[in-house]
Structures are given as C-alpha cells and as structure tokens.
Amino acid sequence: MATSGTATFDPNIAEITEEAFERAGIELRTGYDLRTARRSLNMLTIEWANRGINLWTVNQGTVAMVSGTSNYALPADTIDLLEHVIRTGSGTDQQDYFITRVSVATWANISNKNSTGRPVEVYIDRQQAAPEVNVWPVPDQSSTYTLVYWRLRRVEDAGTGGTNTMDIPWRFVPALAAGLAYQIGLKHPEVAARLPTLKAEYDLQFQLASEEDRDKSTLRLIPNMRGYA
Numbered sequence: 001m002a003t004s005g006t007a008t009f010d011p012n013i014a015e016i017t018e019e020a021f022e023r024a025g026i027e028l029r030t031g032y033d034l035r036t037a038r039r040s041l042n043m044l045t046i047e048w049a050n051r052g053i054n055l056w057t058v059n060q061g062t063v064a065m066v067s068g069t070s071n072y073a074l075p076a077d078t079i080d081l082l083e084h085v086i087r088t089g090s091g092t093d094q095q096d097y098f099i100t101r102v103s104v105a106t107w108a109n110i111s112n113k114n115s116t117g118r119p120v121e122v123y124i125d126r127q128q129a130a131p132e133v134n135v136w137p138v139p140d141q142s143s144t145y146t147l148v149y150w151r152l153r154r155v156e157d158a159g160t161g162g163t164n165t166m167d168i169p170w171r172f173v174p175a176l177a178a179g180l181a182y183q184i185g186l187k188h189p190e191v192a193a194r195l196p197t198l199k200a201e202y203d204l205q206f207q208l209a210s211e212e213d214r215d216k217s218t219l220r221l222i223p224n225m226r227g228y229a
Contacts, residue, residue: 010170013038014162016177023181024198025191038158040183041166044176045155049079051206055213056169057153058082063133065119065145070138072147076130079152084133086119087146096148099135107134116140122147171212175205 011019017037021028028034048054057079063072065086074081085096100121107123119135139145156167168176182198185191 009173010165011173012163012165013041013158016041016166016173016180017162019177020180020184023177023201024185024188025194026184026188034162036187037180037184038160038162040180040187041158041176044179044183045157045166045168047179048206049152049154051210053082053152054155055215057155058150059153060148060150062087063147063149065135065139065142065147067139067142068116070113070134070136072133072135074131074133074149074151075153077154078131079154080126080131081124081133082150082152084122084147084149087148088118088144099147107136110136114138118145119147169213172209175202175209178202178205 014034017034018028020037021033028037049057061075063074065072081101084099084101086099088095088097097118097120099119102121102123104123104125106121110121113136115137117137117140119137119139121136123134123136125132125134133147133149135147158164158166166176178198179202182195182202185195185198
C-alpha cells in the first residue's frame with residue numbers, strides 16, 4: 001500500500017476545538033463554543049509558559065548600548081532572558097564578553113551606579129508590561145557595545161478566527177487538544193465524570209511532548225580549580 005508521501009498535518013484552531021469537544025463528550029454547536037475554546041487555548045499557552053522553557057519560544061535579540069544610558073526596554077512579549085553577552089566589534093573583529101545577571105539586592109547595593117565602562121553586570125527588571133534590562137557600568141561609548149541576548153517569548157495568541165493555526169510545533173498538538181478537552185470539561189458540569197480521565201490524558205501528553213522538547217547538547221562539567229572554602 002502507498003503512503004501519503006506528506007508529513008504536513010497541522011490542524012487549525014477549529015479542528016483542534018472539534019477534537020477537544022469530542023474528547024469531552026460534547027458537541028460543538030455555536031459560535032460561543034468556538035469563542036470560549038479560543039479563550040481557553042490562550043489560557044493554556046500561558047500555563048505552558050509557567051511550566052518552564054519551551055524551546056520553540058527561544059529567539060535571539062540585540063540592544064545597541066548608548067553612552068550614558070543604563071536602562072533599556074525589551075520586546076513587550078518577552079518572558080525572560082536565558083543568556084546574554086556584551087558584543088564589541090563586528091565580522092572577524094567581533095568579541096563576546098560574559099555579563100553576569102544579578103539580583104535586585106545586588107543591583108541595589110552597587111554603591112556607584114553612575115560608573116562608566118564596558119558593562120559587566122545586568123539586572124533584569126520583570127515589569128508587568130515588558131521586562132527592562134539595566135546594565136552596569138553605564139556604557140561609556142555609543143556604537144561600541146551591543147547586548148546580545150537569548151530570550152523566552154510568549155506564545156502567540158489564538159486570534160479571532162478558527163482558521164488560524166496555533167504557534168506551537170506539531171509535537172505539541174496532542175497536548176494542546178488534550179488540554180483544551182480538559183478545560184472544556186471544566187466548564188460543563190454534565191461531563192464531570194470524565195474530568196479525571198481528561199486530566200490524566202492531558203498530563204500524559206504534555207509530559208511526552210515536554211520531555212522530547214529539551215536541550216540535547218552534551219553536558220560539560222568543569223571542576224572548580226580553586227577548591228572549596
């Protein structure tokens with residue numbers, strides 16, 4: 001028998017919603033059913049952000065340092081930064097320097113926050129609207145230092161229609177459908193008996209997807225040559 005020759009299955013929001021309603025034992029009938037499902041989908045992706053690092057939401061960004069300026073805004077959909085360096089030069093002359101992330105307590109106890117030079121520390125102020133970065137020392141030159149970072153961003157919203165696809169890799173589609181089925185079940189008391197099964201299936205599917213969606217790089221352990229105090 002011949003196979004399809006394709007591997008492009010990526011159901012849109014309407015199809016995922018239909019699947020979820022069927023799993024919950026309910027028929028999708030009205031426009032409100034689709035609207036409440038889209039709201040639950042957005043809630044689910046926010047929940048996933050709270051569960052940990054979703055690798056498909058990691059991307060790189062840069063901030064050009066300005067002489068005399070220590071505070072810089074990050075994109076509004078930024079959750080947090082994972083890594084960051086200070087870059088100087090370009091091309092074959094490019095050099096990246098390690099920059100340490102410090103806590104608010106460490107930042108507050110810097111005695112002279114107006115010292116200038118190449119930044120060596122960064123404090124990430126996770127504001128409600130959008131995170132901000134504060135660097136120290138204050139850059140002493142413009143067009144010389146660039147903060148290069150790798151950030152976690154928010155998963156894009158479901159939008160207003162049913163023809164959109166969700167901003168997730170195909171590996172997470174079963175988890176999304178299972179999670180939405182559970183959320184729908186919570187809203188319908190008549191299917192309360194199904195909730196334990198729906199919850200167990202959601203937990204299983206998310207575990208399978210998240211365990212696959214992990215960093216598979218080689219672990220390197222570097223001994224502390226200074227010994228122990």
